[in-house]
Amino acid sequence: MRGALLFFxxxxxxxxxxxxxxxxDSLVLMLVWGCAAGAWNIAGGYAGQISLGHSAFFGxxxxxxxxxxxxxxxxxxxxxxxxxxxATGAGAVIGFLSNRLRGPYFVIATIAxxxxxLIGASRWRGFTAGSEGIPVPFRPGFWTLGIADKRLWxxxxxxLALMVYLVQVYLERSRRGFQLAAVREDEDAALSLGVAxxxxxxxxxxxxAAFTAVCGALWAQYVGFVDPLYVFSVDLSIRFALAAILxxxxxxxxxxxxxxxVTTLETWLRAEFGGLGSHLVGLYLILYGIxxxxxxxxxxxxxxxxxxxx
Amino acid sequence: xxxxxxxxxxxxxLGMYAAFWAFTLLHADPYVTxxxxxxxxxxxxxxxxxxIMRPIVxxxxxxxxxxxxxxxxxxxxxxLVLWTGDARFVRTSYYTSVISVGGAVLNxxxxxxxxxxxxxxxxxxxxxxxSYTGKLMRATAQDRAAAxxxxxxxxxxxxxxxxxxxxxxxxxxxxxxxxxAVYPTAGLQFVLIAYIAVVLGGLGDMVGALIAALIVAxxxxxxxxxxxxxWKEVLYLVLFIAILVVRPAGLFGQRGSEAIGA
Numbered sequence: 227m228r229g230a231l232l233f234f235x236x237x238x239x240x241x242x243x244x245x246x247x248x249x250x251d252s253l254v255l256m257l258v259w260g261c262a263a264g265a266w267n268i269a270g271g272y273a274g275q276i277s278l279g280h281s282a283f284f285g286x287x288x289x290x291x292x293x294x295x296x297x298x299x300x301x302x303x304x305x306x307x308x309x310x311x312x313a314t315g316a317g318a319v320i321g322f323l324s325n326r327l328r329g330p331y332f333v334i335a336t337i338a339x340x341x342x343x344l345i346g347a348s349r350w351r352g353f354t355a356g357s358e359g360i361p362v363p364f365r366p367g368f369w370t371l372g373i374a375d376k377r378l379w380x381x382x383x384x385x386l387a388l389m390v391y392l393v394q395v396y397l398e399r400s401r402r403g404f405q406l407a408a409v410r411e412d413e414d415a416a417l418s419l420g421v422a423x424x425x426x427x428x429x430x431x432x433x434x435a436a437f438t439a440v441c442g443a444l445w446a447q448y449v450g451f452v453d454p455l456y457v458f459s460v461d462l463s464i465r466f467a468l469a470a471i472l473x474x475x476x477x478x479x480x481x482x483x484x485x486x487x488v489t490t491l492e493t494w495l496r497a498e499f500g501g502l503g504s505h506l507v508g509l510y511l512i513l514y515g516i517x518x519x520x521x522x523x524x525x526x527x528x529x530x531x532x533x534x535x536x
Numbered sequence: 537x538x539x540x541x542x543x544x545x546x547x548x549x550l551g552m553y554a555a556f557w558a559f560t561l562l563h564a565d566p567y568v569t570x571x572x573x574x575x576x577x578x579x580x581x582x583x584x585x586x587x588i589m590r591p592i593v594x595x596x597x598x599x600x601x602x603x604x605x606x607x608x609x610x611x612x613x614x615x616l617v618l619w620t621g622d623a624r625f626v627r628t629s630y631y632t633s634v635i636s637v638g639g640a641v642l643n644x645x646x647x648x649x650x651x652x653x654x655x656x657x658x659x660x661x662x663x664x665x666x667s668y669t670g671k672l673m674r675a676t677a678q679d680r681a682a683a684x685x686x687x688x689x690x691x692x693x694x695x696x697x698x699x700x701x702x703x704x705x706x707x708x709x710x711x712x713x714x715x716x717a718v719y720p721t722a723g724l725q726f727v728l729i730a731y732i733a734v735v736l737g738g739l740g741d742m743v744g745a746l747i748a749a750l751i752v753a754x755x756x757x758x759x760x761x762x763x764x765x766x767w768k769e770v771l772y773l774v775l776f777i778a779i780l781v782v783r784p785a786g787l788f789g790q791r792g793s794e795a796i797g798a
Binding site: 274276278322323326327328329330331333334335337338339341342345346349460464467471508509511512514515516517518519522523526 | 539540542588591592597598599600601602603605606607608609610611612613614616617720724728731732735766767769770773774776777780781
């Protein structure tokens with residue numbers, strides 16, 4: 227708890243001290259990926275429903291925000307809401323699947339869902355502009371989320387991060403959270419004790435999906451371009467999962483720490499080896515893969531677990 | 537084995553690259569490469585099992601998922617760093633040759649790949665069904681603890697099963713190289729279809745998987761004709777999700793078999 231206070235206070239106060247655009251930009255992205263990893267953690271860490279299709283929700287949010295600007299010329303805040311509602315629906319579908327499938331077969335089903343959306347978004351040219359993607363129009367103002375000031379972005383994303391964090395803390399302390407942990411550890415035993423296991427799982431996945439969509443919508447507005455092959459990719463889903471696992475599965479602050487670590491490492495390795503036209507760009511991903519294999523074997527509690535022990 | 541290997545497609549990709557490099561550097565025909573590559577992939581399979589899979593084969597599914605996903609990321613990007621992301625082609629002299637069977641005209645390389653795949657499937661089926669080792673593999677997959685109590689060296693059986701799987705997928709990659717472009721993420725499109733066929737057919741059911749593969753192929757072809765090639769993947773993915781919702785054990789699987797080992 228103290229660690230979290232320190233982390234969020236540092237992130238919130240940083241814009242007052244730091245003025246370097248690059249650092250501020252990194253901080254915004256770290257917080258966005260931290261939120262997405264935290265949202266993933268609600269389903270993957272607390273409910274134990276490992277999904278590699280969370281990019282589906284992220285993409286829904288990103289497209290909702292972008293299309294609000296391009297097609298309907300309304301505020302992207304509506305896009306945030308629309309994306310969250312759509313993702314809640316898609317999350318309910320995946321939640322329903324989680325009641326029918328276990329383990330790796332659930333994982334494959336989630337990948338299939340994100341692939342359906344990927345193909346849909348990249349082929350439905352009349353509506354989504356197809357695989358070229360959508361440049362998000364920059365319309366200045368807070369209501370249209372056309373904000374050039376990165377400091378403001380940090381505070382907006384920080385608000386979302388706090389919400390994601392508090393939901394996770396709720397899952398750690400409340401009766402519902404304990405029930406969810408029981409479902410994760412042994413679903414049959416939880417059911418036999420009268421825990422509404424199925425409903426809890428669906429709700430957890432739907433909440434996780436909604437937050438992921440909000441991340442997607444804000445990310446689209448911040449970055450200014452939505453590419454279906456990126457926002458719906460399996461790689462993106464893995465990135466959320468990796469940050470959460472690296473930081474600590476089922477811990478509230480872990481995903482944010484994981485995201486900071488992953489984003490820093492990626493930026494550094496890209497700057498070091500990823501010059502234009504260099505094919506060494508894959509290097510950081512090799513490290514990610516090795517990190518994933520090593521962490522789940524030797525430090526399944528992640529960074530937070532390791533910090534607690536020492 | 538009751539372990540889903542998310543790096544399966546990457547071993548297929550490695551098979552395709554093996555065919556490409558043998559063809560480009562040594563001018564070896566892919567069918568010659570196959571003879572050398574198959575035992576090589578067996579060794580690669582055995583090695584990857586000993587190095588990466590052995591310590592986690594008895595842990596939870598989530599650990600297995602992430603370990604194989606990690607392996608998949610490593611292999612994909614190793615290929616990207618070593619061989620760049622360019623799509624490469626194996627242009628054999630018979631690249632444009634076709635053979636006609638009845639009224640149908642088939643690409644030569646595709647026809648050979650088809651025949652060898654049928655032969656390999658039949659051999660694998662016979663092996664799993666009738667050979668003593670095949671019986672040991674099925675017994676170990678059904679109940680590890682009981683198999684170990686019966687004196688089966690389950691660790692060896694796991695390593696062998698894993699290595700056989702890698703050998704077959706590597707060989708498939710070599711066979712596919714003359715037909716499809718080779719690039720670091722080439723495995724994904726094939727392996728997704730493979731997962732779908734396996735789940736549709738019922739896990740651990742080889743005949744079911746074969747029939748399901750034919751169904752997926754039929755859906756793909758009919759879909760391309762009726763609603764266009766752009767949407768054909770959506771069709772079988774939606775079919776896949778629908779079947780999982782209605783009948784998660786697969787079309788021919790035993791009810792409840794999807795939960796075994798969960």
